[in-house]
Amino acid sequence: MRLISKLTLFLSILLSLVIFMPSSEARNNSVTLTAADYAKLPEISQLAISPKGERLAFRRTSEEYDLIIVINLQTSERVGMVNVAEVKPSFIYFVDEDKVVLITETNQKISGFRGRHDISTAAVYNVETNKVHRLLEPGDGIYRGQSSIGRIVGISEDGKEAYMPAWESEGVFSLFRANLVKDRPPRKHQKGRGDVIDFFMGSDGETLVRERYNNKTNIHKVEIREGRKWRVIFEEETDIRRFGFSGLTPARDALIVSKQNPSTGRFAYYKRSLDTGTLSEPIFSKTDKDVESIITDLNRIVYGVRYSGFTPTYEFFDEKLNARMKGMEAALPDQGITIVDYTPDWSKIVFLLEGGNTSGIYVLYQDGNLNFIAAKRDFIPNEFVHGIQDYQYTARDGMIIPSLLTLPNNKPAKNLPAILFPHGGPEAYDRKGFDYMAQYFASQGYAVIQPQFRGATGFGPEHRIAGRGEWGKKMQDDLTDAISDLVEKGTINPERVCIVGASYGGYAALAGATFTPDVYKCAVSINGVSDVERMMKTDRREYGKNHWVVSYWEKVISQGNVDEDHLETISPINHIDNIDIPVLLIHGERDNVVKFRQSKNMANKLEDANKVFEFVKLEKGDHHLSSAENRMNAMLAIDRFLKEHL
DSSP states (O other): OHHHHHHHHHHHHHHHHTTSSOOTTTTSTTOOOOHHHHHSOOSEEEEEEOTTSOEEEEEEEOSSOEEEEEEETTTOOEEEEEEOTTTOEEEEEESSSSEEEEEEEEEEEOTTSSSEEEEEEEEEEETTTTEEEESOOTTSSSOSSOSEEOOOOEEOTTSSEEEEEEEEETTEEEEEEEESSSOOOOEEEEEEETTEEEEEEOTTSSEEEEEEEOTTTOEEEEEEEETTEEEEEEEEEOSSOOOEEEEEOTTSSEEEEEEEOTTTOSEEEEEEETTTOOBOSOSBOOSSOOEEEEEEOTTOBEEEEEEOSSSOEEEESSHHHHHHHHHHHHHOTTSEEEEEEEOTTSSEEEEEEEETTEEEEEEEEETTEEEEEEETTTTSOGGGOOOEEEEEEEOTTSOEEEEEEEOOTTSOSSSEEEEEOOOSSSSOOOOSSOOHHHHHHHHTTOEEEEEOOTTOSSSOHHHHHTTTTOTTTHHHHHHHHHHHHHHHTTSEEEEEEEEEEETHHHHHHHHHHHHOTTTOSEEEEESOOSOHHHHHHHHHHHHOTTSHHHHHHHHHHHTTOOOHHHHHHTOGGGGGGGOOSOEEEEEETTOSSSOTHHHHHHHHHHHHTTOOEEEEEETTOOTTOOSHHHHHHHHHHHHHHHHHHO
């Protein structure tokens, strides 16, 4: 209790000094923000703290540069800096005080293979030498035709090598040792098999466990190494894996396993003994939340878990950590508190506070104190962050739908124009963080509605499974019912509603334009699916008809009903004649998640039918609008479109 009180006091001081203090720019009443301001990439991101807690690394981005910077935490002196504009890291972390691993993704061609591919790799930045080198390179005993060679499953005891799985040939998935100190070719550590999908390391640096899944036989198994042989401790036949093996207990005597808890239906975590293979009772489980992810060290030893929810919550094996997090949550009930990084002893923790009335600030916990590190988006003053509230409404069939609502500041919540903003996935959900697009919409005076329609994760199995087979049907009805609910409450103007979405949300936007055109004034699809039948054909060709990815999509999209008539019926591209509202299509030409031709073909059909539409092609654009230029171009196009049509 004393810990919670102490944390509450420090948090109150921090918030009064940082969050509620208007910036000098914001105090100037003439300051206004545009779509371009909201579209900027975060200035500070990807913070990492060194194992001893003496150094901090972070990514600093602007229109002129993209850098990884390392500073001394005591003196704030810069001790390292490297340009990462070409590799664009998505995640960074320290191995020791001098070496920072960069997980990067590039879109490139692979010799001998058609098209372009998103290639995930890992590199290490040596602060002392100021040099960067990749850890695995295709061709150094590594099969060229693979797109993911950036995963590290463990670090050697001396900190000089990383254990990394990769295909050594088209049919053998093995484990390699990559040198963290010098730019040298990797060495094979453990020969694998064609159906191996993961490795877990022992404390002696030897492979302790391997996980296998055969897409042809659907056999999922886990084996423990005993000398030169492997002993099976788990095996089942399943077209989609029910168990997720994620980490090891500190004693390395059990795997930490995710699966649904039959008594609650929620995803929970268990221990599976490496000796007997038996499954424990749930060790991390809640009746109202799913376990969303685990928190581990570099060798995948599990500290605790993160639970689902509009704002994240955590639970650990260590009760002191649990008390610390409860203190944070009690002091900041409306703030999203995300653990960003931590020292191995948890004496120092970097948090991101986001939501509420801040566009994101990083703080450092140490010895009961919280100290401000940096603003994530210093170019967006607090006064320009619009409030987010969660609520729920009842769909036409009685299902309760959770939702988020962002309302413009200093405007009464009455008869507002609105943006319906469905999330992607669709098995995903929105959070109460700073969503740059939702915040921009609110800045323009729109109410922004983010329904967690059936099929969304995080709200229990019944809610998620209720979306199976309901693309374009009940999932779409949930969106319509969100509009009806807020119209009835008097919050929004039914004559001024536009639907905007990305990925699955883009599909929902096109489905809104074709299946319920009378509900919306306009529609914006960003990297969205227009032709579900073509999408499924593409996946079968790329993965093979027996692959678990294909099985998964068949269940999610149509609950196994994959006949052409059904897929044609739910595809907006086949219902162009129903469209009588303006449509904006935006798509990255190098999108490898939803292919560019999904929007290109839709644009061709709209043109043939003489419909009102715009099509914006994002040069070199990916699925996530990750480049500053493409994010800016997309936002400016949306801004122009809304001003003209809403």
